[in-house]
Amino acid sequence: MTYMRHNMNPPMASLTTQFSNMNIEASPPPVRKVYPREYVPMTYYTQVPIMPESPQSSPPAVIPPPLTPQVHLANVGGTTYFYPTNDSLNTSGGMKASTSQGGGDRAVPTMQYPTSCPPMYTSTPTHMPSTSKHAGLATMFYMPEQIRNEMYQRNEYMYMQPNPQQYPDLPDNIEMYSVLIPLENLSPHSITTSYRATHRQNGDHYALRRLHTYGTVPSKRFEAWKQIDHPNIIRLHECFITKTFGDHSMILVYDYHPAAVTLMNKYIVANGAGNNLDGSNGSYHDPFSSDPDAPRPYTHQKNAMLRAVACGALLPEPVLWNIIVQLTAGLRAIHAAGLACRTLDATKVVITGCRIRIAWCGVADALHANEIDNEKAKQDDLTALGRLILSLACRTIQCDIATSVELVTRSYSQDLKNLIVCLLSVQHKTVSDLMPMIGARFYTQVEAFERRADLFENQLAQELDNGRLLRLLLKMSFINERPEMNMDLKWSETGDRYLLKLFRDYVFHSVTPEGRPWLDLAHVGYCLNNLDSGTNTQVQLLTRDERSLLLVTFAELKHCLEQAFEELTQAATPSP
Numbered sequence: 001m002t003y004m005r006h007n008m009n010p011p012m013a014s015l016t017t018q019f020s021n022m023n024i025e026a027s028p029p030p031v032r033k034v035y036p037r038e039y040v041p042m043t044y045y046t047q048v049p050i051m052p053e054s055p056q057s058s059p060p061a062v063i064p065p066p067l068t069p070q071v072h073l074a075n076v077g078g079t080t081y082f083y084p085t086n087d088s089l090n091t092s093g094g095m096k097a098s099t100s101q102g103g104g105d106r107a108v109p110t111m112q113y114p115t116s117c118p119p120m121y122t123s124t125p126t127h128m129p130s131t132s133k134h135a136g137l138a139t140m141f142y143m144p145e146q147i148r149n150e151m152y153q154r155n156e157y158m159y160m161q162p163n164p165q166q167y168p169d170l171p172d173n174i175e176m177y178s179v180l181i182p183l184e185n186l187s188p189h190s191i192t193t194s195y196r197a198t199h200r201q202n203g204d205h206y207a208l209r210r211l212h213t214y215g216t217v218p219s220k221r222f223e224a225w226k227q228i229d230h231p232n233i234i235r236l237h238e239c240f241i242t243k244t245f246g247d248h249s250m251i252l253v254y255d256y257h258p259a260a261v262t263l264m265n266k267y268i269v270a271n272g273a274g275n276n277l278d279g280s281n282g283s284y285h286d287p288f289s290s291d292p293d294a295p296r297p298y299t300h301q302k303n304a305m306l307r308a309v310a311c312g313a314l315l316p317e318p319v320l321w322n323i324i325v326q327l328t329a330g331l332r333a334i335h336a337a338g339l340a341c342r343t344l345d346a347t348k349v350v351i352t353g354c355r356i357r358i359a360w361c362g363v364a365d366a367l368h369a370n371e372i373d374n375e376k377a378k379q380d381d382l383t384a385l386g387r388l389i390l391s392l393a394c395r396t397i398q399c400d401i402a403t404s405v406e407l408v409t410r411s412y413s414q415d416l417k418n419l420i421v422c423l424l425s426v427q428h429k430t431v432s433d434l435m436p437m438i439g440a441r442f443y444t445q446v447e448a449f450e451r452r453a454d455l456f457e458n459q460l461a462q463e464l465d466n467g468r469l470l471r472l473l474l475k476m477s478f479i480n481e482r483p484e485m486n487m488d489l490k491w492s493e494t495g496d497r498y499l500l501k502l503f504r505d506y507v508f509h510s511v512t513p514e515g516r517p518w519l520d521l522a523h524v525g526y527c528l529n530n531l532d533s534g535t536n537t538q539v540q541l542l543t544r545d546e547r548s549l550l551l552v553t554f555a556e557l558k559h560c561l562e563q564a565f566e567e568l569t570q571a572a573t574p575s576p
């Protein structure tokens with residue numbers, strides 16, 4: 001009664017006589033919290049209410065009419081509609097309604113509904129809790145903020161546009177790739193450059209690695225690299241030589257992972273403690289290298305590292321194990337394919353969300369094509385992994401091994417220290433040897449990934465529902481308040497469309513008995529899901545003048561919607 005009420009005391013006399021005897025005062029308080037609950041799929045014309053008739057679940061002040069064997073009457077704009085009661089509904093799906101004489105403008109349909117089950121839409125309003133003072137509306141409409149931010153950040157990278165003034169020398173196309181955007185600051189002396197590019201045919205983005213002035217033929221190992229499809233390795237798709245840059249450059253084409261950031265940038269440079277990049281060309285110097293020309297560590301950097309320990313800036317150990325598990329998984333696949341990474345360091349491993357991936361695989365094979373000792377290269381990979389973990393544990397790349405191991409001993413578990421020492425030792429080892437050292441932490445990682453997968457799956461389910469409801473809303477919006485259709489200025493106000501208009505009011509324009517807008521998303525979700533399913537649950541629609549109350553089922557409303565939308569679709573299609 002009150003869902004369209006604009007003042008607190010509507011004239012009771014205006015209600016149709018069938019309902020005038022109802023004791024409104026005795027009914028439960030009209031506005032209640034609607035607890036989200038599971039949606040129970042219905043079959044047509046069974047009279048089981050979808051939401052239990054508990055005081056917690058009713059929409060505001062919509063009082064269930066006493067179901068009597070008589071025919072219900074409703075008057076709309078001078079037309080009286082007769083609605084059959086429960087008993088007169090036949091389970092074969094037929095339902096009849098008739099108008100009294102009086103020339104109403106609503107053509108009363110004789111509807112045939114399918115007897116099969118309607119589509120099942122589960123988890124109706126579970127993600128649409130009822131509005132409360134404390135919950136912001138935004139949190140109900142959108143996915144969790146962390147996931148949303150991750151997605152938006154990736155989109156930002158996906159839709160990034162090149163600035164031609166910034167890089168005027170960049171070619172428009174390289175073979176099938178165009179719209180080049182450098183992934184790093186271009187430096188005139190570097191021997192490699194990376195770009196994001198778009199494939200001209202399929203429109204997908206790729207990460208291109210250009211090896212400048214590359215004279216020899218592509219390494220045979222590229223074919224093996226292209227076969228590696230692993231979640232912790234960025235996939236190589238193709239490689240070719242091009243003269244587009246005015247030299248013989250080799251281009252290696254990889255999957256593009258938007259918003260990927262190197263471990264160096266995320267954990268070391270961000271800490272401000274490990275920038276060991278040579279200012280002249282941005283290249284990375286390994287502080288543990290046996291090369292006598294490599295920059296040596298400084299005592300003050302050791303102090304900075306110790307200060308980092310003191311103020312708790314070290315990475316939590318689970319983060320390190322997460323990286324170890326993923327990197328060893330990647331290395332395992334690479335070594336099993338008879339290949340070696342050869343350039344594993346913090347600038348060649350990227351992270352997106354929680355995923356760690358080894359980047360630019362195969363580049364070292366192109367640059368050092370003559371290095372054929374694969375077994376040694378595999379050992380070097382494991383040593384490089386040990387150095388990488390040590391750098392991350394200390395959040396610096398500028399400290400000597402002894403000091404770093406000492407720090408790890410003090411700050412982390414014995415297991416982590418043993419693993420690092422094993423990786424750095426000269427003894428022959430394989431990735432499989434590391435597995436017992438990782439031990440049960442492997443299961444912790446699997447659990448974490450499964451939880452994340454569950455989270456995304458749940459979110460996906462909700463988004464599926466949101467998409468479905470959006471399509472329904474779009475259909476309703478195409479119909480409601482349409483100024484004219486096929487020269488008929490009253491099209492959206494008459495016939496089936498009139499019911500849809502009243503239904504729209506019921507769903508979205510309900511007010512509390514005090515006349516305040518009733519913004520309950522559970523109510524909206526409940527109504528739209530019932531409409532989409534075409535259930536046999538009845539809904540009472542009050543005309544705007546509050547003089548008539550119409551009893552309709554969601555199945556009827558669904559039929560009205562489909563009919564009206566079909567009319568629109570036909571009118572939209574130009575005749576041949």
Ligand SMILES: Nc1ncnc2c1ncn2[C@@H]1O[C@H](COP(=O)(O)OP(=O)(O)OP(=O)(O)O)[C@@H](O)[C@H]1O
Nearest residue numbers: 183184194207234255256257260261262347350359
């Ligand atoms: N497949 C990829 N998809 C998206 N971004 C990537 C991909 N691989 C690497 N990146 C990003 O590209 C950027 C540049 O990578 P690159 O390896 O050239 O960095 P670098 O540290 O400058 O190394 P180098 O000195 O060898 O050029 C990095 O920020 C990295 O996160």
